[in-house]
Amino acid sequence: MQAPGATVRHLFERKEPPVNLLRNHGWRLALVASGVVMLAGGPMHPASDAEHPLREELAIMTAHPDWVPAHVLIMISTVLLAAGLVIAHRRQAWPGVQRALGFAAVAVTVYVVETAFHLAAVVDSHALHHGGAAPVAFTHLGLSLLLYPVTGLAVAYLAARQLADWSGPRRFAGLPGVVGGLLHAVSVPLTMALPDTELTPAFAGASILFAVWALATGLAGAPRPAAVATPREPVPV
Template sequence: MNHVLRASGWRLALVTSGVLLALGGRMHPEADAADSATQELATMTADERWVPGHTLILASTVLLAAGLWLVLRGRVWPRRVDGTLRIAAVTISLYVVETVFHLAASVDSDELAAGESAPIAWAHLGLSAFLYPASGLALAYLGASLFAAWRGPRRLLALPGIVAGTAHALSVPATILLPDAELSPVFAGAALTLALWSVLLGLASAPYRRPVVAVPAPEAASQH
């Protein structure tokens, strides 16, 4: 069993990450572009779906980071992508911090609605302004590197990563630059595409190999 986990742990992490992200993303409350950013966040964090949905998203992000580190450690993908894979693993690990504050922003729901100080919620927004673009660009870069490194049909697996990473990177800056636009579909599309990519990577980004089990050497014949 331990040999199977060592050989396929990265697959389990990536596939589970994708499934949890798809489930959590579907639970995300919708925003109203007519409201201010503070009012939108107050409404969404007060929604009963915020905590369970973002708990799933947090778990998904932790598993994605773990899966990328396991891929790097196991040298699963072509060595030429090790550099971009390491960058993606580091930035997604940092992005985990944002997802923690994202989830915890619900504790400031009443303060947001009253227009009072909301340190956790504002920390979430501050971190997202940096870590959404950073993690999204890192994933898009990883997807482009895999596309260049792989050959044959497997190259197609890299394309959702480029799309998901780009959409993820642009989502938060777009809300800042276009405060009156309805951008919920951008967030939802980025999450769904990233979930799909994570599952595809776990299932088909490397050949399946039977784990090698070490066989103990036979004991030396006893001397007579």
């Protein structure tokens, strides 16, 4: 089996037509791009200090000038991650983890909707601060309470299957996915349950670990399916 470094060189050094490159390695390119964009957007997210009620904290964050650019990048990263997982599932590119890959592809695709409402919550910033109706912001909160756990657990399960079923160094690409997925899954429920606790590190850690998982998996690639021996025809005598 090729080492991950050799796999990366194989991806970028082979002289393939662009159409074949996208068809054969599109899922890897999407995951790498997702990781890069998340590393750019995740750290830009405005922090919460838990000194105010949740409504006021959300008002402060949505009024921050970095809210929109950070969430544009986060949404783009999520779209790329969903695309990469869907492509990999359709091409059956991850041997041994096809079912887990399908769960994660569906979960991340649905999670894109939450990232859109997350970004759009900026339109309710003034209403949040002054006690008015904030339907977009509260739709974001409702979706996040449901979809953060679902998406986090789906990614953690997929990454755990990578660790268990793949061999060689590339299996360890799943480790940040397991930890990041679990952090992502508990971050919003803990925020609702413990409103006076500073949980920004959980959100930040989950986004960075998701990015590292996507980058590592995209660069290392999946192992090739095991070759099936073809029975030989009996030689006529």
